[in-house]
Amino acid sequence: MQTVTLLGATGSVGTSTLDVIERHPDRYHLHALTAHTSVEKMLALCLKHRPEHAVMGTEETARQLSAALEKQSVATCVSWGEQALCDVAAAAEMVVAGIVGAAGLMPTLSAVRAGRRILLANKEALVMSGALFMREVARSGAVLLPLDSEHNAIFQCLPREHRGGLERHGITRLLLTASGGPFRDHDRATLSQVTPEQACAHPNWSMGRKISVDSATLMNKGLELIEACWLFDATPDQIEVVVHPQSVIHSMAAYSDGSVLAQLGNPDMRTPIAHALAWPERIDAGVAPLDLFTVARLDFQAPDLESFPCLRLAREAMTAGGTAPAVLNAANEVAVDAFLAGTLGFTDIPTVVETVMSRIKTQGADELDMILSHDRLARREAQDVIEALAATAAG
Ligand code: NAD
Ligand code: MG
Numbered sequence: 001m002q003t004v005t006l007l008g009a010t011g012s013v014g015t016s017t018l019d020v021i022e023r024h025p026d027r028y029h030l031h032a033l034t035a036h037t038s039v040e041k042m043l044a045l046c047l048k049h050r051p052e053h054a055v056m057g058t059e060e061t062a063r064q065l066s067a068a069l070e071k072q073s074v075a076t077c078v079s080w081g082e083q084a085l086c087d088v089a090a091a092a093e094m095v096v097a098g099i100v101g102a103a104g105l106m107p108t109l110s111a112v113r114a115g116r117r118i119l120l121a122n123k124e125a126l127v128m129s130g131a132l133f134m135r136e137v138a139r140s141g142a143v144l145l146p147l148d149s150e151h152n153a154i155f156q157c158l159p160r161e162h163r164g165g166l167e168r169h170g171i172t173r174l175l176l177t178a179s180g181g182p183f184r185d186h187d188r189a190t191l192s193q194v195t196p197e198q199a200c201a202h203p204n205w206s207m208g209r210k211i212s213v214d215s216a217t218l219m220n221k222g223l224e225l226i227e228a229c230w231l232f233d234a235t236p237d238q239i240e241v242v243v244h245p246q247s248v249i250h251s252m253a254a255y256s257d258g259s260v261l262a263q264l265g266n267p268d269m270r271t272p273i274a275h276a277l278a279w280p281e282r283i284d285a286g287v288a289p290l291d292l293f294t295v296a297r298l299d300f301q302a303p304d305l306e307s308f309p310c311l312r313l314a315r316e317a318m319t320a321g322g323t324a325p326a327v328l329n330a331a332n333e334v335a336v337d338a339f340l341a342g343t344l345g346f347t348d349i350p351t352v353v354e355t356v357m358s359r360i361k362t363q364g365a366d367e368l369d370m371i372l373s374h375d376r377l378a379r380r381e382a383q384d385v386i387e388a389l390a391a392t393a394a395g
Helices: 012-022 039-049 059-071 082-091 102-113 123-140 149-157 196-200 209-217 219-232 270-278 310-320 324-340 348-359 368-394
Strands: 002-007 028-034 053-056 077-080 094-097 117-120 143-146 171-178 239-243 249-255 260-264
Touching: 002 012, 002 082, 002 102, 012 028, 012 039, 012 094, 012 270, 028 039, 028 082, 039 053, 039 059, 053 059, 053 082, 059 077, 077 082, 082 102, 094 102, 102 117, 102 123, 102 324, 117 123, 117 270, 123 219, 123 324, 123 368, 143 149, 143 219, 143 270, 149 171, 149 219, 149 249, 149 260, 149 270, 171 219, 196 209, 196 324, 209 219, 209 324, 209 348, 219 239, 219 310, 219 324, 219 348, 310 324, 310 348, 324 348, 324 368, 348 368
Parallel strands: 002 028, 002 094, 028 053, 053 077, 094 117, 117 143, 171 239
Antiparallel strands: 171 249, 249 260
C-alpha cells in the first residue's frame, strides 16, 4: 500500500488519476487531495475517496468545506494555502503534480526536496526552474516520472539508465509528437478571429482550459520541448517536433543504429498515469485496447512555425537558458488568461510573449528567488503589453 497526495484533484489530470487509483484500492491510499476554489467538487471527492487531508486555496473555501464535511461526519482534515500544499506534498510516498501553471512550483518542489516519487504533469514547474529542480531531484533521491503523455512515451522508449547525455546511450534524437491542436490547418487571418471556446475544443484530448489554449498555440509543445530537455538531459536541437494528427504515437526515441522506438496507445491520460503510478510494474488503466484497424493510418507533417510562433519562442528561451524559460512561461500564463477572458486576441498571445522576452534581461536561474522575481516581473510586463495592445485597438 502506498500513500498518495494528489495536487489538483479537481482538474482533468486529477480526475483521470482518481479513476485509475479507484481501480486499485489494494495498492494506493489517498493521503491528501487539493483543489483551488471548488468547494462543491472537493466535497464530492472527499465523500467518495475519504482522504486524510484536503487543501483548499483560501481560508473561506477551507471553512466552507470543513463545515460541510463535519455535517456528514467525515474526518478529513482541511487546511488552506501554499504552505499546506507543501506540507501534504512532502508527507506522502507518491505525489501527483496536477496543479496547472506556476502555482504548482512550490508544492512540487516540496515533494522533490522530501525525496518522494513525483508523477509530474505540472510541466510549468519544471520549465520555470529546470536546473534547480533537477539538482534537487539528484540531491534528495526523488524519483521523477513523467505523466505528460509525450514524455511518458519517451521514458518508455529509453533505456532504464539514460542520464548523462543522450549520445552516451546511443540515442540521436527525441521525436516529440504534436496533434497540431484544433487550428492545425488554419491560416493567420482565420487564426486572429478564433474564440476561447474554439481553442478549448481539442480534437483528441479533453483537458483543462489553459493547456487547451497552449495546445492550440503550440506553446504546449514548446513547454514540452523544454520539459524534455530537463527530463532526458537533451539539448534543444536533439528534439524534433513532429505533427501527428491522430495522437496515437505519443512520442519516439531514435537510436544511432537507425532504430526508432515509439509508444502507441489511445489518447487517454489514464495510460501514462497508470504507468507512472505502478512503475516498474504494470496495472490496468481502464483504457480500451488500441484498435489499429479503426485508426487505419498514421500521418506526419512538419509544424508551421510561421503561423504558430510559440514553438520557436520556447526553443529560443531554452537555448538562452537561465531565467528565460520562467519569463516565457509567466508571460504566456498572463496572455492565456487574457485570451480566455476575452481581452486579447489569439494571435496576440505570441506577440505578448515575444515582447516580454525581449524586454527582460536573462539572468542565471540557480536561485529560487531569482526565478520567482523574474516570474513576477514578466507578469507585470505582460499586463503592460496587453493593456498597450488594447489601447491601440481601441484608438
Ligand atoms: P485543470 O485546469 O483541469 O486542473 C487544474 C487543477 O489545479 C485544479 O484541480 C485546480 O483546482 C488546481 N489549481 C489551479 N490553480 C491553482 C492554484 N493557484 N493553486 C492551487 N491549485 C490550483 O488542468 P489540467 O488539464 O488537469 O492540467 C494540470 C497540469 O497538467 C498542467 O500543468 C498541464 O499542463 C498538465 N497536463 C495536463 C494534461 C491533460 O490531459 N489535462 C496532459 C499533460 C499535462
Ligand atoms: Mg503532452
